Amino acid sequence: KQEVTQIPAALSVPEGENLVLNCSFTDSAIYNLQWFRQDPGKGLTSLLLIQSSQREQTSGRLNASLDKSSGRSTLYIAASQPGDSATYLCAVSSYSSASKIIFGSGTRLSIRP
Amino acid sequence: GAGVSQSPSNKVTEKGKDVELRCDPISGHTALYWYRQRLGQGLEFLIYFQGNSAPDKSGLPSDRFSAERTGESVSTLTIQRTQQEDSAVYLCASSLSYGTALGCTFGSGTRLTVV
Numbered sequence: 001k002q003e004v005t006q007i008p009a010a011l012s013v014p015e016g017e018n019l020v021l022n023c024s025f026t027d028s029a030i031y032n033l034q035w036f037r038q039d040p041g042k043g044l045t046s047l048l049l050i051q052s053s054q055r056e057q058t059s060g061r062l063n064a065s066l067d068k069s070s071g072r073s074t075l076y077i078a079a080s081q082p083g084d085s086a087t088y089l090c091a092v093s094s095y096s097s098a099s100k101i102i103f104g105s106g107t108r109l110s111i112r113p
Numbered sequence: 114g115a116g117v118s119q120s121p122s123n124k125v126t127e128k129g130k131d132v133e134l135r136c137d138p139i140s141g142h143t144a145l146y147w148y149r150q151r152l153g154q155g156l157e158f159l160i161y162f163q164g165n166s167a168p169d170k171s172g173l174p175s176d177r178f179s180a181e182r183t184g185e186s187v188s189t190l191t192i193q194r195t196q197q198e199d200s201a202v203y204l205c206a207s208s209l210s211y212g213t214a215l216g217c218t219f220g221s222g223t224r225l226t227v228v
Contacts, residue, residue, distance in 0.1 A: 034216045042221065043204055049216035089156070093217075100172070101146065101206075101217060105155040 002027045002097040006090055006104035014112045015082060021075040021107045023090030028068045030094040035064050035075050038087045038106070047088075048075070080111045115139075117220035119205050125226045126195055134190040134223045138207030143185050146208075146217065149174075151201045159203075162188060163210070195227045 003026045013019055023033070032051045036044040048057045048064040050073065056065040063076040077084060090104040118137040126132050138145050147159040158172035162182040173179070177195075182188035192199055202224050208217035 032216055036219070041202075041224070043202075044206075044219040046216060046218060100158045100161065100169070102158075103148075103156040 002030075002092060002094045002102045004090055004092050004102050004104040006088075006107050008107060009105065010108040010110075012110040012112060013080060015080060017080050018076070018078050019080055019109075021077070021088050021090075021109070023073040023075070023104055025071045025073075025092050025094075025102075027094050027096045028071055029096060030068065030092050032093055033064075033066055033073050034091045034093075034101075035062075035073075036089040036091060038089060040086075044089065077109075082111045082113050085109055085111050117205055117207050117218050119203075119220035119223050121223060122221065123224045123226075125228060128197060128227055129194055131191065131193045132195055132225065134192075134203050134225070136188045136190070136205030136207075136220060138185070138188070138205070139218060141185070141209065142207035142218075143210050144208045144217070145182060145188050146206045147180060147188070147190050148204045148206070149201045150204060150222075156204065159190070192225075195225075197227045200225055200227045 005024045007022045034049045035047045038044050050057050050066040061078040066073045087106045087108045089106045091101050093101045120135045143164040145162040148156040150156050160180045161169040177193045180190045202222040204222045206217040206219045209215045
C-alpha cells in the first residue's frame with residue numbers, strides 16, 4: 001500500500017532564501033509524481049509532473065527531483081518570494097494504489113517579506 | 114473545455130437536505146476522480162471513474178454518498194441527507210488515463226457548508 005509523507009509540515013523563511021520541500025513514498029513502482037500548490041480556500045494547481053522514467057523537471061524558479069530507488073522527491077524553490085506562500089502537496093500514482101492518486105499531507109510554506 | 118469545471122463553487126445547505134455537485138472534465142479525459150478536503154486536512158479519495166469500467170467506490174464514506182458518470186462526460190456527486198460533518202471542499206480531477214505517465218488536472222472545487 002502506497003503511503004506518501006511530506007516533511008516539514010510547515011516552514012517559514014525570509015524572502016530571497018532558497019528552500020527545499022521533501023516528499024517520501026513507500027512503494028517505488030510509480031507511474032508518476034506530481035507537485036501541486038494550494039492557496040487558502042482554493043483548488044490545486046499543478047506545478048511539476050515527473051514521470052517514472054525521469055529524474056527531474058524544472059519550471060522557472062522551481063525544480064523537482066525524483067529518486068525512485070530511495071522513494072524520495074524534493075521540490076527546490078529558488079529565491080523565494082512572498083507570493084510563493086501556499087501549501088505544497090506531493091501526489092503519487094502507482095501500481096499498488098490502483099486507481100487512487102495518493103497525496104501527502106502537504107507543507108505549509110510562509111515567506112516573510 | 115480548457116480546464117476542469119466544477120459547479121456550484123459554493124453551496125450552503127440545511128442539514129438533512131440532498132445536494133448534487135457537478136464536475137465537467139477536460140474533453141477527452143477518460144479518468145475522473147473525486148476527493149474531499151475538510152478544513153485544515155489533506156485530500157481524501159472518494160471515487161474514481163475510468164471510461165466505461167466499473168468505478169472504484171472504495172473511498173465513499175457512507176451510503177449517503179453516490180456518484181455517476183456517463184461515458185467520458187460530466188460527473189455528479191450526490192450527498193443525501195447531508196450532515197454537518199459533510200462540510201468540506203469537494204475537488205474533482207481528470208486525466209487522460211490512469212496507468213500512464215500523465216498527471217491530473219484539478220477543478221477549483223465546490224465548498225459545501227451544511228448548517
